Amino acid sequence: MFVAACILPCYAEQERKESRRGNVVGNLGHSFFSQSFLNSKEHGGFLYVTPAYQSLQDLVLPTPPYLFGILIQKWETPWAKVFPIRLMLRLGAEYRLYPCPLFSVRFRKPLFGETGHTIMNLLADFRNYQYTLPVVQGLVVDMEVRKTSIKIPSNRYNEMMKAMNKSNEHVLAGGACFNERADSHLVCVQNDDGNYQTQAISIHNQPRKVTGASFFVFSGALKSSSGYLAKSSIVEDGVMVQITAENMDSLRQALREMKDFTVPCGKMDAEEPQEHVHIQWVDDDKDFNKGVVSPIDGKSMESITSVKIFHGSEYKANGKVIRWTEVFFLENDEQHNDLSDPADHSRLTENVAKAFCLALCPHLKLLKEDGMTKLGLRVTLDADQVGYQAGSNGQPLPSQYMNDLDSALVPVIHGGACQLSEGPVIMELIFYILENIS
Incomplete structure (x- = not known):
């Protein structure tokens, strides 16, 4: 029996809990089952892959980046831990799809024993998994x-x-x-x-x-x-x-x-x-953030360095949560991006994120109802230019939100500009509005 290579709802909640702890998966990452899954104790977990040459025609896909989860057998889990590329390509050879299938087959024979x-x-250590x-x-x-x-x-x-x-x-x-x-x-x-x-x-x-x-x-x-x-x-x-x-x-x-x-x-x-x-x-390796675009104006974020935020700003209001999840550092080919101290950089991004979240807290319900659940905030700090842009779905945020944003962000951004040793610093922070399920 074939099943789509995705995480089923009953398992997705477990993955969300893991991500909140900072345990996220990327390409060739894995997650394993601690109990029977899909009516079988032989199902071991998921191997996550990024599509390469496979056809994605007629598939309903989320906004990039995304992964496909391929159901694997218990005997295959050591390889998912220790050397996942071997398992991925072996799946490809089994189903004659390069480099691997994007579907799962239940109750199939394990490919490794x-x-x-x-x-x-x-x-690598197959016994205690201390090194690989x-x-x-x-x-x-x-x-x-x-x-x-x-x-x-x-x-x-x-x-x-x-x-x-x-x-x-x-x-x-x-x-x-x-x-x-x-x-x-x-x-x-x-x-x-x-x-x-x-x-x-x-x-x-x-x-x-x-x-x-x-x-x-x-x-x-x-x-x-x-x-x-x-x-x-x-x-x-x-x-x-x-x-x-x-x-x-x-x-x-x-x-x-x-x-x-x-x-x-x-x-x-x-x-x-x-x-x-x-x-x-x-x-240089620039093969990351493929297909990712800015929610502000649709600018491509491919090959732009970013950092995932696991314990950043998060604020609740009216049954909704706004969470800061990532920051992109937009490069300038002509000048070096830096603050006087890395700690200052971290402190500035945290202060900017906090101000943005607090300013939008009264509007979270309306923003979500209008489909603006992914938000971007691009901050520019330069000797000649200090400012910000905020948007969602490739468009600037409506004017009704700007007064609150100006009041909260302008003092923080101008304060950050004073810390510049070299410029400009251009960064884009990403936020999501979610339901408050706690």
Whole structure:
């Protein structure tokens, strides 16, 4: 039986409670059941995915961003915890949909059983879940003929250093993100006898030129006497590169200095290397906030940095709640956005959010009745310009609300302008009006 890949109402309330505690899910996140669900004790929970190449035609979709929740079996939950991209792609291979289906199948056979002998036993903790393979956001692995490229976004340097510093000095391993630039991807399949095999899944009717991999491992245990420069091989749904201890030291130093590094693979006495493995620093990762637009004027928020607010301003009136949920930091290419101190920045955004909520408290019922449940407040602090814009549904808020907003916001914003060391600072705060169910 097929069910839509969504969270059913009986489970959605549990998710709302978790989000209020600051426990939210993103792409390849998960949530698990503590009891029988949909008349089965074998249903383990949901794996959440962002759509990529799947057709969304004729689907009724919410405003971005959104996720699809795919029902998974209890035997599959360890992979959802430890290495979710493997489970996602395995689902895709099972139903021949790239990279995975956006529907769920109840009572199906689990795609994985006992963990058994997998390289992941060496890289992640399947017993206590104390550690797992680090994933650097935006990092991808491209496999082409005689060439493998590990591409690291330049703005993820700190994440890469954190992963490297936590790794064993003889082994450097990391998980990769789903590679949207690839036309195919390695898939790990566990067969009936428990062994793991490598397959591939590709975009329908498209030739395979670039294949993505889900992880990489550099092992520094290769002996110089082996007769090999280095060895590269596909292991399950990833790439393993065996190099010498000297080469491992050079690789780590190159990463610290943010330099590209190439590993020639093959026999030392060969006329030319069998393959090259490249570690490359590439353009900044801007693959976030896809499809998100400002409620003020419809401005695209794609690739604009934002911070989720879990315990921010929240005020109740007339059976409604207004809650501050997120702040976007709009970049200016010509100038550096900064306040004199990060704490001042945090304090200013909190004060602005509080003033906005208090000003609109008397109007929450009317705003909600008029369909203005998602609100935006864009604040500009500059030596030449200080002001704000407020709106909903792509339009400015009606004039009837502006007197209260001016009285509450103008003093706070002008006070914040005095804290500027460099400018301008442009930020957009997002608010939601909800029913007060407490």
